[in-house]
Amino acid sequence: xxxxxxxRDRILSALPQAQLEIVPNGSANNPASLRVDAAHxxxxxxxxxxxxxxxLDYASNVTGIDCPDVVKPxxxxxxxxxxxxxxxxxxxxxxxxxxxxxxVYHLYSMALKHGPLVLRQRTxxxxxxxxVASLTPxxxxxxxQEREVYDLFGVRFQGHRDLRRLLMWEGxxxxxxxxxxxxxxxxEYEPTPHNEVLDKTRRHYPPEVNHG
Amino acid sequence: xxxxxxxxxxxxSPLEMPTGFHFTPSSEGTVGEGLLxxxxxxxxxxxxxxxxxDLVLDGETVVRLKPVFGYLHRNHEKIAETITYLASIPYxxxxxxxxxxxxxxxxxxxxxxxxxxxxxxxxxxxxxxxAELTRLQNHACMMGFLTQDLGAMGTPxxxxxxxxxxILDLVEALTGARMMCNYFRFGGCRTDLPAGxxxxxxxxxxxxxxFLDEFESLLITNxxxxxxxxxxxxxxxxxxxxxxxxxxxxRGSGVDYDLxxxxxxxxxxxxxxxxxxxxxxxxxxRFMIRLLEMRESIKILNAALKDVPEGPxxxxxIKIRNFKPKSGEAYGRxxxxxxxxxxxxxxxxxxxxxxxxxxxxxxxxxxxxEDMCIGQKIADVVVILGSxxxxxxxxDR
Numbered sequence: 001x002x003x004x005x006x007x008r009d010r011i012l013s014a015l016p017q018a019q020l021e022i023v024p025n026g027s028a029n030n031p032a033s034l035r036v037d038a039a040h041x042x043x044x045x046x047x048x049x050x051x052x053x054x055x056l057d058y059a060s061n062v063t064g065i066d067c068p069d070v071v072k073p074x075x076x077x078x079x080x081x082x083x084x085x086x087x088x089x090x091x092x093x094x095x096x097x098x099x100x101x102x103x104v105y106h107l108y109s110m111a112l113k114h115g116p117l118v119l120r121q122r123t124x125x126x127x128x129x130x131x132v133a134s135l136t137p138x139x140x141x142x143x144x145q146e147r148e149v150y151d152l153f154g155v156r157f158q159g160h161r162d163l164r165r166l167l168m169w170e171g172x173x174x175x176x177x178x179x180x181x182x183x184x185x186x187x188e189y190e191p192t193p194h195n196e197v198l199d200k201t202r203r204h205y206p207p208e209v210n211h212g
Numbered sequence: 213x214x215x216x217x218x219x220x221x222x223x224x225s226p227l228e229m230p231t232g233f234h235f236t237p238s239s240e241g242t243v244g245e246g247l248l249x250x251x252x253x254x255x256x257x258x259x260x261x262x263x264x265x266d267l268v269l270d271g272e273t274v275v276r277l278k279p280v281f282g283y284l285h286r287n288h289e290k291i292a293e294t295i296t297y298l299a300s301i302p303y304x305x306x307x308x309x310x311x312x313x314x315x316x317x318x319x320x321x322x323x324x325x326x327x328x329x330x331x332x333x334x335x336x337x338x339x340x341x342x343a344e345l346t347r348l349q350n351h352a353c354m355m356g357f358l359t360q361d362l363g364a365m366g367t368p369x370x371x372x373x374x375x376x377x378x379i380l381d382l383v384e385a386l387t388g389a390r391m392m393c394n395y396f397r398f399g400g401c402r403t404d405l406p407a408g409x410x411x412x413x414x415x416x417x418x419x420x421x422x423f424l425d426e427f428e429s430l431l432i433t434n435x436x437x438x439x440x441x442x443x444x445x446x447x448x449x450x451x452x453x454x455x456x457x458x459x460x461x462x463r464g465s466g467v468d469y470d471l472x473x474x475x476x477x478x479x480x481x482x483x484x485x486x487x488x489x490x491x492x493x494x495x496x497x498r499f500m501i502r503l504l505e506m507r508e509s510i511k512i513l514n515a516a517l518k519d520v521p522e523g524p525x526x527x528x529x530i531k532i533r534n535f536k537p538k539s540g541e542a543y544g545r546x547x548x549x550x551x552x553x554x555x556x557x558x559x560x561x562x563x564x565x566x567x568x569x570x571x572x573x574x575x576x577x578x579x580x581x582e583d584m585c586i587g588q589k590i591a592d593v594v595v596i597l598g599s600x601x602x603x604x605x606x607x608d609r
Contacts, residue, residue, distance in 0.1 A: 027326055027540025027559075057453050058469075061543060061554050061571040104556070106543055110453050110469045116543060141456020143579055152287075167282040167608060176287055 001114040002053065004032055010051070015043050023120060033104070033118030041121050041133040042159070048107060048117065049138055056107040056117055059135065062145035064153040068179045069099040069126065099126045101155045105135060105142070123155060126178075134160035152177035247275060250590070254283045258361050258594040261604030265581075265593070272589045277582045281575070284608035292568040297323055297398070297535050300568065305392040307570065308606040310350050313342045313383070314548045316396040321477060322544030322555035323398040327537035332527055335400035336479045337520045341413065342395070343478075343546075344509040344516070345383065348420065349376040350549035351460075351502040351509075352427075354601045358499060359431065361598040362440050368431060375423045378416050385409055399530030410517060417513045424506055432500065441495035445584040445596035448493060455580040458573050459551025460501040461600055465493035471547035478546075483512045495599040502601075536563055550574055550601055570609060574602040 002010075008020050018040035023033045036044045048056045076093050079086050101123045108115030121132040134157035136143050146157045147166040154175035157163055165172065174181055253264035262283035268276035288307070292300040304319045305312035317339055324331065331339075356372030380390045385406050387393040395402050431437055447457065452465035462469055470487045472480040488504035490497030539561040545554035551573025558567035577600050585593050 025540050026538055027328070027542055029328055030325060030540060030542045059456055060545070060552060061556055061569070063556055063567075063569040063571075065558065065567050106554075106556070110467055113469070113474050118543075139456065140451070140454045141576060141579055143455075144575055152289075165282075167285040167287075169282065177290055 001109075001117070004034060004117075007048075007054065007117070008034060011044055011047055014047055015040060018044055020044075031116060031118055033120050035120040035122060038121050038123075038132045038158070041119075042135065042137065045105075045107075045119070045135045045138045048119075054117075055109045055111045056115065058108045058110045058115075059105055059139035059141045060108050060116065061104075061106040062135075062142045062149065063104050064149040064155055064177070065102040065104060066126075066153060066177065066179045067099050067102065070097045071095070072097060100124070101126060101130060101132075101153055103132050103146075103149055103155060105139075130154060131156045131158050133158050134163075136160050151175075154178065246270065252593070253280075259597065260357065260602055261607075263597075263602070263604055263607065265597075267590065267593070269590060272591075274585045274588055274590060274593060277585045277593070279578055279581060281608055284604045286609070288609045289568050289570065293565055296533075296563045297537070297565060298532050300565075301397070302392065302394045304570075305394055306605055307572070307609065308548070308550060308553075308574065308603045309391055310353065310603060311346045311549050312391055312393045313346045313387075313395060314546060315553065316393060317343055317478075318544060318546045318548065318553040319555050320396045320398050321546060322542055322557050323535075323537070325544045326540060326542035326557050326559055327398065327535075329399050329527065329530060331400045332524050333521050334404075334523045335525045337516055338401050338405065338525065339396065340478055340480065340483075340516050341513060341520075342383070342386070344513045345379050345413070347509050347549045348506055348513075349379040350601075351506050352376060352423075354549075354598075355427065355431070355499060355502055357601075358495075358595070358598040359437065361594045362437060364436075368427070371423070371427065371430075375420065378419075382409070382413055382416060385412070397526065397530075397532055398535070399532065400524070400526035402526075404525045405520075410520060413513075414517050417510060417517065420510055421507070424503065424510075428503065432503070437499075438496065440592070440595055441499060441599070443492070443494050444588060444592050445495045445599060446493050447580055447584050451580055451583060452493065455583075456576050457551070457580060458577065459548065460498055460505065461551065461577045463487065464490035464498035464501045464599075466490055471545060471552060475545065477544075480512075483515045485509075485511050495595055498599040534563060536561060541567075545571065548573060550603070550606070551577055570606075572606045572609060574600075574604075574606040578602065578607070 004022055008022060011018060011020060019037040021035045023035050025032045048054050072095050073092050074095055076091055078089050078091050080089050103121045105119040106116045107119060123130045123132055132155060134146055136146060137159060144166060146160055147164060149155050150157060150163055151165040151168055152175060248269045250267045250269055251264060252267055253259040254262040264280040266278040266280060267274055288303055292303060301316055301319060304315040307315050352372040352375050356369030359368040383393060384390045386409060387395040447461065447465045449465045449467060452462050453467060466489050468487055468489055473487060485508040488501050490501055537559045539559050541558040543554060543556045545552050552571065553573055554571035556569040557565050560566040581600065584596050
């Protein structure tokens with residue numbers, strides 16, 4: 001298959017508005033990936049599928065990644081006026097890097113037997129801008145997998161024709177694969193020899209309820 | 213505050229559980245005049261586990277079919293993100309409990325890709341032998357189950373189980389367990405071959421073609437089997453590719469895509485075998501693909517059993533405990549008996565994977581189930597589902 005830089009340039013010549021970025025992979029012998037903005041994801045996917053040199057007609061794997069907000073303590077030197085003198089003071093500043101969800105597609109070509117091309121889409125944040133474009137109009141095979149990402153991560157796919165929960169039940173509220181998911185603590189009361197469960201029960205019920 | 217009396221009760225009474233727990237008709241739209249909505253499963257014997265389909269029927273003809281998943285969901289991916297790389301291997305056994313050895317291999321391959329490990333030669337041979345034995349017993353049982361779904365109660369299935377038992381004995385001698393093998397490690401295999409194992413395996417493999425001949429003469433020209441499967445559940449070639457079908461389902465539709473040939477993983481390059489392809493994409497083709505694939509697997513086994521080299525089975529430099537691959541990501545996939553089984557791992561440099569994802573072939577092969585079933589009779593849904601060959605441990609994970 002062509003190099004990722006060449007593919008990016010060819011997409012850009014066909015779709016000049018698309019915002020593409022090559023994301024390097026820390027693991028040396030594994031491929032880097034191509035990040036595309038949600039507005040052009042569908043057009044880019046169509047290009048990748050229909051281009052005669054690529055023909056990436058098979059979406060093998062679709063999955064989500066949760067990158068939570070990171071608070072980075074950073075030490076900054078500030079000069080302050082103190083009793084008429086200027087002193088250099090070191091202060092810690094908390095900088096917040098907003099988190100995001102990523103949806104990763106592994107595309108292969110069954111016709112030309114090459115691949116993978118790793119395509120990524122990123123949401124704006126983890127709370128209100130959680131929409132990406134669904135690639136199901138191009139790849140039917142992404143249907144259940146996008147539903148699973150919606151189910152477990154809470155990413156919404158624009159253009160998915162049947163976006164319902166896949167594995168959890170319909171009334172379920174939370175998204176279990178998020179890194180900050182806290183499992184409910186009221187599902188087990190039976191006394192068990194497992195300390196973790198007993199501790200949870202103790203926290204959940206008032207002391208007079210516990211049998212020791 | 214909870215008083216003493218109520219604390220002995222379950223915290224959520226069954227009556228107050230969310231509506232999804234109970235059977236509710238599927239959410240979209242109303243069923244038209246004269247149509248019947250049927251919920252098939254999750255305890256239906258032909259769904260091969262706890263799998264449910266919401267069917268809309270016009271008389272006996274299927275108008276709509278929506279699969280419902282999740283009855284066996286245990287969030288394996290979340291569990292794996294809280295434990296070490298090594299500790300996930302036994303969990304992969306529980307995905308597709310028929311083929312735990314190939315599940316182990318797919319996971320181990322992804323870790324090896326992530327960390328850049330090459331296993332020793334002897335381990336590679338053991339892996340190929342174990343994987344092909346797994347394929348033999350999976351395909352034999354799948355054919356047995358399919359004929360059982362067709363109404364041939366027991367006999368072909370018991371023939372298949374008889375052969376499977378011989379292979380499971382070999383697997384038990386090799387790994388210590390019949391089904392939950394937990395055998396491959398990144399960097400090789402857990403233990404070396406027991407004494408005399410290769411000779412025993414050669415005998416089992418030498419006998420297997422007789423079983424296939426018997427099975428063939430029993431089944432493939434059977435009138436009922438042909439009437440019930442030929443032209444039923446046709447999956448067109450273009451749809452099979454677009455719906456990401458893999459494995460025998462894809463090749464039944466005539467797409468030449470076998471990862472053993474395409475990805476050259478392991479040492480499959482060294483063996484000569486052919487990839488059988490279907491013409492019509494119907495249930496009969498998918499059935500026959502399995503039979504032909506078993507014949508090819510026997511070829512691979514015969515060649516591999518001939519020249520298993522001496523040497524270590526484990527790379528001594530790899531420390532599987534406290535294993536910390538460099539940060540990065542890798543996607544490893546193999547041709548499992550049911551289709552492409554892939555593992556996508558992201559490492560952040562710690563002992564646990566940051567993201568651990570399984571690409572389950574059983575789930576994704578079901579994408580085109582509705583297209584295959586629409587217009588068919590409800591009795592054929594059972595056959596079409598059987599011809600896809602799913603295991604619910606892998607569908608729901």
